[in-house]
Amino acid sequence: MARDNINDILVFLAVARERSFTRAAAKMGMTQSALSHIIRSLESRMGVRLLTRTTRSVSPTEAGERLLLNVAPRLEEIEAEIAAISDLGDKPAGTVRITAIDHTVDTVLWPRIAPLLHEYPDLHVEFSSDYRLVDIAAERYDIGVRHGDQVDKDMIAVRLTEDMPMMxxxxxxxxxxxxxxxxxxxxxxxxxxxxxxxxxxxxxAWELLDQGRPIEARVRGQTLFTSIYPMCDAALAGCGLAFLSETMVGEHVRAGRLVSVMPDWCPTFPGLHAYYPSRRNTSRALALVVDAIRLKT
Structure with a gap:
């Protein structure tokens, strides 16, 4: 296959995974028009339509789905082998992509990873702050972070924090x-x-305990946020009640800036865990990051 075809297929895979030219263009650092041109050229050379486009969405056709399911894993194997060969050099190199919520990045991951970057200048770490339960294999992240009870059993899990009381x-x-x-x-x-x-x-929905029995409280109020930082700020400003971890609000409670209520209704969540797929050849870069962020006992 011509080298241009491989590059164009990588572009197709990005658009197919994101289901959006806009998001794929942002991720690849290209313009939407450039991506559209590449996809049209690839479809023309292959003689088949790969994407169905509407004004609101993009999705793979049957041929595109086959390309996504059968070719993408092979390209990922090639990338993994190239990374493994790079690991034979004197210095660990490569990019480790991590998805976690912003508070975890700020308070857990970054303080532990920052010293590593000074020691290994060829190591690169990409953080993505996201509150979704991300499928790291499908979205090509190396590491995800979730509470321990949310990690799929086929993943390798490494504890990052102690269990987390909620308030x-x-x-x-x-x-x-x-x-x-x-x-x-x-x-x-x-x-x-x-x-x-x-x-x-x-x-x-707030995950509470009613005499030890898990329940969900579908609360309402004047404010909705997509991050827990402004939720804490809103609570401090007197705008309402917030359900947050002790690690985030405990200091404010001890200082009298916030008041804790209904403690018997508040559970303790399992500690945060980093998780990643089981691979025969884990790169030195990934191994270094995992070792740096694990909870030290």
Whole structure:
């Protein structure tokens, strides 16, 4: 196959995975028009349509789906072998792509990885802050971060943090004119600060405990965010109640800036784990990053 065909197939795979020319162009650092031209040229040479385009979406045709399912894994094997050969050099090199929420990147991953970058100048790390439960294999991430009970059993999991107590908090100013909730019914009448998942558009239901029994509280309020940082800021500003981890709000509670309520209703979530696919040849770059971010006992 001509080398140009391989490059063009890589472009097709990016568009097919993203289901969007816009997102694929941003990821590849190219213009949408350039991507469209490459796809049309590839389709012309192959004599078959690979993508179905509408004004609102892009999806693979039957031929495109076959290319995606059968050719993509082979190209990934080639990339893995090239990375393995590069690992035979004196210095670990390559890019490790990680997906995690912003708070985890800031407080767990970055402090542990930053020293590694000074030591290994040919090592590159790409962080993607995302609240979705990302399929790291499909989206070509090397590492994902989730709570321990959310990691698929076919993944290798490495603990990053201790288990994480959750808290329902509000500011003293908020409670100056409102009674503190003591039951689910009372909680649902409060102005609650909610989290919307940017990928699915769904709103997170608070995972609480009713006398030890897991329940979901579909709270409502005046504010919706797609990140937990502004949720904490909104709670500090007296805009409502927030359901956040002790690692994020515990210091504010101890300082009196926030008040914890309904502690018996708040669960302790399993600690954060880094997870990655089981591979026969794990690159030295990936192994270095995993070792740097694991919880040291």
């Amino acid at each position: 329902i908090v509000g500011s003293p100013a908020y409670f100056a004119t409102r009674a503190k909730p003591t039951s689910l019914q009372e909680l649902l009448r409060h102005n609650c600060i909610a989290l919307r998942f940017s990928g699915s558009g769904g709103v997170y």
